[in-house]
Amino acid sequence: MTDHIVPGRFSGKTAIVTGAGAGIGRATVERLLAEGARVVATDVVPERLDALGASVETGELVTVAGDVSAQETIDAVLAAAEGRVDALANVAGIMDGFLPSEEIDDATWERVMAVNVTAIMRLTRAVLPHMRAAGSGSIVNVSSEAGLRGSAAGTAYTTSKHAVIGYTKSTAFFYTPQGIRCNAVAPGGVATSIEAPFRSAFAGERLGPIMQTNVPPIATAAQLASAITWLLSDDSLNVSGAVLPSDGGWAAI
Incomplete structure (x- = not known):
């Protein structure tokens, strides 16, 4: 990753990253710090944030432990940003055990929607006044290949990631004229700490053959x-309302 760092690309800017303790969130924090941003990083697991903080050698990092779907965590993150938010990466997300529609339990449905959709809404809602006051800002939401198709996850996760894309496009429509861009990335398989066990034998039978033949190699x-x-930076200044697959070509299949 260091070979592609753009020094100073985020100098003087403050970025918020959710799900920052591991996987895509942590890698995003590390990249932003290396490119000069002040980063407010939040994660539900305090130990992950401690490990992140201990590993940081350069840049300014502030960590906030908490459930990003809870309003008190949103409030703490905004307080840590100290009135300035130039970039927001909504990365935090959870899986659903690949449960199909008939097998979804209420607790799984509600938790997946809370973390994958409601948290994005609440944090975006919280940062928009700051971005509007500044006349600029960039928001990136992490959707999924499951937001583009029905054969990549269970029903709750698939629904949540389709919702992320709808939320992204609506936000872009309303706020791009005010200098605030909103885009989404749609990862395929990624080597992260997210837990994705199959809790449904039927889902395994239905999805297994498709995933074995159609899914490209796992990304880092x-x-x-x-x-x-890139989407958070001014390098993509003319991009808003886009959904960028980063999936090794899965979207083309």
Whole structure:
């Protein structure tokens, strides 16, 4: 990843990253710090943030532990940003055990929607007044290949990631004229800490053959961070409302 760092690309800017303790979120934090940003990083697991903080050698990092779907965490993150938010990467997300529609339990549905959709809405809603006051800002939401097709996950996760794309496009429509861009990335398989066990034998039978033949090789978190930081940066200044697959070509199949 260091070979592609753009020194100073985010100098003087403050960025917020959710799901920052591991995987794509952590790689995004590391990339932003290396390119000069002040980063407010939040994660539900405090130990992950501690490990992240201990590994940082350069840049200004502030960590906030908490559930990003909870308003108190949103409030703490905004307080840590100290009134300035130039970039927001909504990375935090959870899987659904690949449960199909008939097998979804209420707890799984509600938790997946809370983390994957409601958290994005609440944090975006919170940063928009700051971006509007500045007349600029960039928001990147992490969707998924499951936001583009029905054969990549269970029903709750698939629904949530389709919702992320709708939310992204609506936000872009309303706020791009005010200098605020909103885009999404749609990863395929990525080597992260996210837990994705099959909790449905039927889903395994239905999805297994498709995934074995159609899914490209697993990407690294750093590869996703590269796409996210490009969309957050002024290098993509004319891009808003876009959904960028970063999936090794899966979207073309």
